[in-house]
Amino acid sequence: MTAAAPIYGRVALIGLGLIASSMAHAMRAGGLAGHIAGHARTAETRAVALDIGICDSVHDTAAEAVAGADLVVLAVPVGAMGAVAAEIAPHLAPGATVTDVGSVKQAVIEAVGPHIPEGVHFVPGHPIAGTEHSGPRSGFATLFRNRWWLLTPLPGGDGDAVARLRRLVEAFGANVDEMDAPHHDLVLAVTSHTPHLIAYTMVGVADDLRRVTDSEVIKYSAAGFRDFTRIAASDPVMWRDVFLTNREATLDILGRFTEELFALQRAIRLGDGPHLHAYFTRTRAIRRGIIEAGQDTAAPDFGRVGAAKGQGD
Ligand SMILES: NC(=O)c1ccc[n+]([C@@H]2O[C@H](COP(=O)([O-])OP(=O)(O)OC[C@H]3O[C@@H](n4cnc5c(N)ncnc54)[C@H](O)[C@@H]3O)[C@@H](O)[C@H]2O)c1
Numbered sequence: 513m514t515a516a517a518p519i520y521g522r523v524a525l526i527g528l529g530l531i532a533s534s535m536a537h538a539m540r541a542g543g544l545a546g547h548i549a550g551h552a553r554t555a556e557t558r559a560v561a562l563d564i565g566i567c568d569s570v571h572d573t574a575a576e577a578v579a580g581a582d583l584v585v586l587a588v589p590v591g592a593m594g595a596v597a598a599e600i601a602p603h604l605a606p607g608a609t610v611t612d613v614g615s616v617k618q619a620v621i622e623a624v625g626p627h628i629p630e631g632v633h634f635v636p637g638h639p640i641a642g643t644e645h646s647g648p649r650s651g652f653a654t655l656f657r658n659r660w661w662l663l664t665p666l667p668g669g670d671g672d673a674v675a676r677l678r679r680l681v682e683a684f685g686a687n688v689d690e691m692d693a694p695h696h697d698l699v700l701a702v703t704s705h706t707p708h709l710i711a712y713t714m715v716g717v718a719d720d721l722r723r724v725t726d727s728e729v730i731k732y733s734a735a736g737f738r739d740f741t742r743i744a745a746s747d748p749v750m751w752r753d754v755f756l757t758n759r760e761a762t763l764d765i766l767g768r769f770t771e772e773l774f775a776l777q778r779a780i781r782l783g784d785g786p787h788l789h790a791y792f793t794r795t796r797a798i799r800r801g802i803i804e805a806g807q808d809t810a811a812p813d814f815g816r817v818g819a820a821k822g823q824g825d
């Protein structure tokens with residue numbers, strides 16, 4: 513990442529977890545912000561943020577952090593976005609941009625939008641990049657490189673504010689796309705939310721079995737299951753909020769998933785090899801299509817993320 517002129521003079525990060533700290537590292541690496549102000553709920557997290565140098569100043573309240581900021585980033589769990597927006601609203605500078613990084617967009621727009629004052633630009637967003645780690649120590653500058661960052665601008669919103677935010681996240685190395693919020697939520701229900709639910713379920717099933725087989729499930733777990741356990745280690749508050757707020761889309765995809773699962777279950781019970789073979793041939797072709805289209809972007813280097821779980825407060 514090469515040094516560039518700051519895109520924003522003062523950025524306020526509300527919530528100092530994985531995503532906010534990764535943004536801070538990326539802004540530092542690229543010289544993209546003149547001053548990074550931060551707010552987290554606990555004194556411990558605020559002290560860590562200063563200690564590891566991701567913020568130039570930390571503030572006891574979100575209201576203090578946003579004063580004079582030309583970009584405010586809401587990086588808290590989706591269910592907390594509305595309360596944070598209500599708290600900061602009277603303190604936002606005229607002309608400022610407010611964005612968020614929530615995994616669900618429609619519910620965030622409904623919760624945050626009504627609080628945004630006239631003359632402040634709200635540009636909802638979502639980086640499609642993450643790890644199973646949480647808290648200020650878990651972030652790293654390259655998290656967003658070659659990843660998508662979806663923006664769901666509001667109809668009639670300010671084009672210049674969108675373009676400026678776009679420049680910032682492109683400077684992180686992200687690819688930007690714009691879409692409307694309901695479409696975003698449906699796409700993410702397929703590509704992220706339902707897969708997480710399946711991983712949570714499978715790891716739960718294995719944990720039940722473990723009691724029977726005395727740890728063999730974990731001992732002999734193959735690569736696929738290990739990936740499930742990584743995903744299932746993700747922050748429980750974040751994922752609780754995702755499912756509570758993207759309810760309709762997730763239930764729709766889950767319904768389709770269960771139908772397919774029952775069809776496969778039936779094929780196994782009936783010994784219907786052609787059905788199973790045809791199904792797996794179709795899914796293999798999808799994976800090969802993704803590779804051929806060059807859309808299998810490299811995974812971030814999880815190995816260098818040393819933070820423990822549960823440091824999000
Ligand atoms: N982790 C991922 O893979 C990922 C990826 C993309 C987007 N997101 C989204 O980014 C947002 C932040 O996720 P993260 O992974 O950085 O989480 P995190 O747990 O690492 O950090 C969350 C931060 O929010 C604060 N917080 C929690 N509840 C709060 C509340 N009620 N009021 C005020 N602050 C509160 C925590 O103290 C912490 O500082 C979430 O909305 C999530 O959906 C996460």
Ligand SMILES: O=C(O)C(=O)C[C@]1(C(=O)O)C=C[C@@H](O)C=C1
Nearest residue numbers: 615639640641642643644703704
């Ligand atoms: O790799 C992971 O840990 C993730 O699950 C990241 C992931 C995803 O599903 O891809 C999870 C939730 C986000 O909103 C965006 C990204």
